[in-house]
Amino acid sequence: MASTQRRRQRRSGRHRPYRWLLVLPFVWQVALVPVVNDVSAAPFSIPFPMAWQMAGVLVASAVIGVVFLLDERAGVAAEEADFIAATEDTAGARQHSGDRS
């Protein structure tokens, strides 16, 4: 029993290396803060560090979007549909509405 549990746990942590892309927003918006702080250019009069952080928001959205597409390609949606179907009973609303009256 314990060993099957262990195996399933490992399977659920299946390796998806592209998810490490999610580190990129941290590189842009955190690690590079000191590097860009003294840039004096001001695109559209906006102070550079501010423009950098705004660009960082766009980068984060784009990166998350790419990871989403890679997840779709890896078949996450199908696996998830199975999960939703298999957990209908524990999801809550139905289970409790039944024993209410």
Next chain:
Amino acid sequence: MTLLIAIVIVLGTSLGAIGFGRRSRSSSATMSNWAVGGRRFGAVLFWFMNAGEIYTTFAVLGISGYAWALGAPAYLAFTSVSLSYAIGYWLMPKIWRAGRKHGLITQADFFTARFDAPWLGAVTALVGIAALIVYVQIQLVSLSLIVRLTIGSAISPDAAVVVGALLMLAFVFLAGLRSAAFAAGVKDILMIVVMVLLTATVAGKVGASSFLDIFHLAEQQHPGIGSFPGIDPKSPTTSVWLMTSALNVALGNWVFPHLFQVSYSAASGSSIRRNAIWQPLYSLAYFFIILLGFAALVAGTKPEGGNLNAALLQFVSDKYPGWVIGLVAGTGFLLALAPGSVLLLTSGSLFARNVVGLAGRDLSDRSTLWICRLSMTVFAAVAVWLTIGQSKSLVDILLYAYSAIGMLAPGVFLSFLWRRTSAAGVLLGIAAGFVALLAPFAKDFWAAQLPAWEPGLIAMGINAVVAVLVSLCTPAPGARATAVGLDLTAPTAGPVTEAVRSAPHAGEASPA
């Protein structure tokens, strides 16, 4: 005029929200229905639920105030949402799966199930409630400022805090989670309208040639305002401050009990992940808020008592006609009331379910509901007591709240990552973290050695190290309990045994 418009906005939205909340509640009135929306929130409601919790009065008054008083440190706003969702993309679906698979309602339910330890659920519930109360303070400080903007300075600041708390409780007693999502939707649309309206007209109000010219004028009047540490070259808000604060916010964000519960409320993991792509873009709206803070500075706005939280409101009431002030005030009320009600609801359900529920037998619907309401009132009173007589900036209060909730972050992350994490490890980690955060000797040490570092992040690190070390020397929970965090695949055969006792019915949050 001002008062009339504000009242129309608040009452109209409240009625709409209550109607919206009622409509769908016909089928089953259960705890899971009002606390996690029956786990049926699709893309639109889930979006507004998320946005509602991010764009609060903190966003508008706190960030504009920071821009007015300090300058560059307001950029923290741009990091908070995008980084939170970069983590949330990975974490929130896990929380959602655990919640769905095991019928979890609160965050403390998760700890109870993952460590097979209801006592740890109660401890984490209390930590969560403490952080939520600090968060409620933000809404109260803002509400009191807006009350004074609409009624005038005839009412004292302390009385305005009490009025704000009463308004919030009234809203909470009438609204459930769906109602809050509705009110959040209305306030988000109003906020965009207000921001566009103010930005379009602001240049003329401060004598700039265009709204972008305001940045230029601000830099001219206060050289260095646009980069760290901001206006005051001796301020501790350096690049390091931004880096550590941004990390602390991103790591702590989903650990807030109400945001943990938001993950439960999703209808599917895809709606969570899709939302994570678009939600950060919304945070670009902070551009307008920071711009208005700079505009207030350029215009020489002097809020009463130099209170930075009031900078934007003071600027608007100095420069704009009554109907704009009314629109801003009405929007401001909603910005505080909608998230505030979710915060109080969450703390009430945590207390009734995971603290009182630990001691008592199964409670009836009626008594759970009453415990919920009574405890929410007490928590609101505590928040009032904390608020009265202090004038900290909203950003500082927010960072306190994140420091407190950050104490649960190592427990949450380790739960999903490491099978060996033990209940004792989580508990002692929390204890060590709080000592590092609150003990005077520790505070002084950080202030002297690492003045620019966000203390919450340091405490979170110590917490994590202690949690790992203690977990190595203590036995891990049983296989069924660790599976709550680590086996998130579909159950294969046979009925799933619920790891938590089945949910007590809390009934409706509304009096009907």
